[in-house]
Amino acid sequence: GDSVTQMEGPVTLSEEAFLTINCTYTATGYPSLFWYVQYPGEGLQLLLKATKADDKGSNKGFEATYRKETTSFHLEKGSVQVSDSAVYFCALSDPFGNSMDSNYQLIWGAGTKLIIKP
Amino acid sequence: GAGVSQSPRYKVAKRGQDVALRCDPISGHVSLFWYQQALGQGPEFLTYFQNEAQLDKSGLPSDRFFAERPEGSVSTLKIQRTQQEDSAVYLCASSWLDEQYFGPGTRLTVT
Numbered sequence: 001g002d003s004v005t006q007m008e009g010p011v012t013l014s015e016e017a018f019l020t021i022n023c024t025y026t027a028t029g030y031p032s033l034f035w036y037v038q039y040p041g042e043g044l045q046l047l048l049k050a051t052k053a054d055d056k057g058s059n060k061g062f063e064a065t066y067r068k069e070t071t072s073f074h075l076e077k078g079s080v081q082v083s084d085s086a087v088y089f090c091a092l093s094d095p096f097g098n099s100m101d102s103n104y105q106l107i108w109g110a111g112t113k114l115i116i117k118p
Numbered sequence: 119g120a121g122v123s124q125s126p127r128y129k130v131a132k133r134g135q136d137v138a139l140r141c142d143p144i145s146g147h148v149s150l151f152w153y154q155q156a157l158g159q160g161p162e163f164l165t166y167f168q169n170e171a172q173l174d175k176s177g178l179p180s181d182r183f184f185a186e187r188p189e190g191s192v193s194t195l196k197i198q199r200t201q202q203e204d205s206a207v208y209l210c211a212s213s214w215l216d217e218q219y220f221g222p223g224t225r226l227t228v229t
Contacts, residue, residue, distance in 0.1 A: 004160075032216050043122075044161075044209065044220040051216070089160055093216055103174050104216050105151060108160030 002027045006090045006109035013080055014117055021075040021112045023064075023090035031094040033057075033066050033073040034106065038087045047075075047088070080116050087111045120144070122221035124210050130227045131200045139195045139224045143212030150193050151218060152185055153209040161209055167193060200228045 048057030053068035153161035169190035187193040211218040
């Protein structure tokens, strides 16, 4: 079945450092890919998405490019801030995969905790 | 506009008790999802509604779990005879096309 694998955390960086959080996936169809963020004490928020190969999603200085050849969707930011400290989840939606009951359910990675130190 | 709301935010139940968790989706969102999130893990799919129809319940872990959305808006997830392994955060999301919007979750602790 479909799956998402992301790098284990916690990832600890200093403010203004470059961030990469790796995410790879397996899917039978043509999935859409997502990054969600969960700030402390808050619910999951959609950070960015990409719906087809070579698309780049971007938001709040974060970027991720849908790479079909490497089945990856790595999250990057050029200069992180303390306020970026959160848990980041990579997810996919594969509504036209091999399931007879296709829907837009999200399949998630385990999450990566990011800690930014001033 | 209002987002997805869930109640209660926290629930402590004794083993064997029944619980009911409520989700109010964003108005007009046809699709509604329930997920279960264990500590330190990503969410796991439980069930999916399109309007009032439950189209997929393949993720419900046992027949003690039951979900409904009778008028195509508010949804309730019910867990009967709770067990310790049911302790988790239960997330509700409503969606527009492929974008899901999440509520804050209900943290269930079974003692």
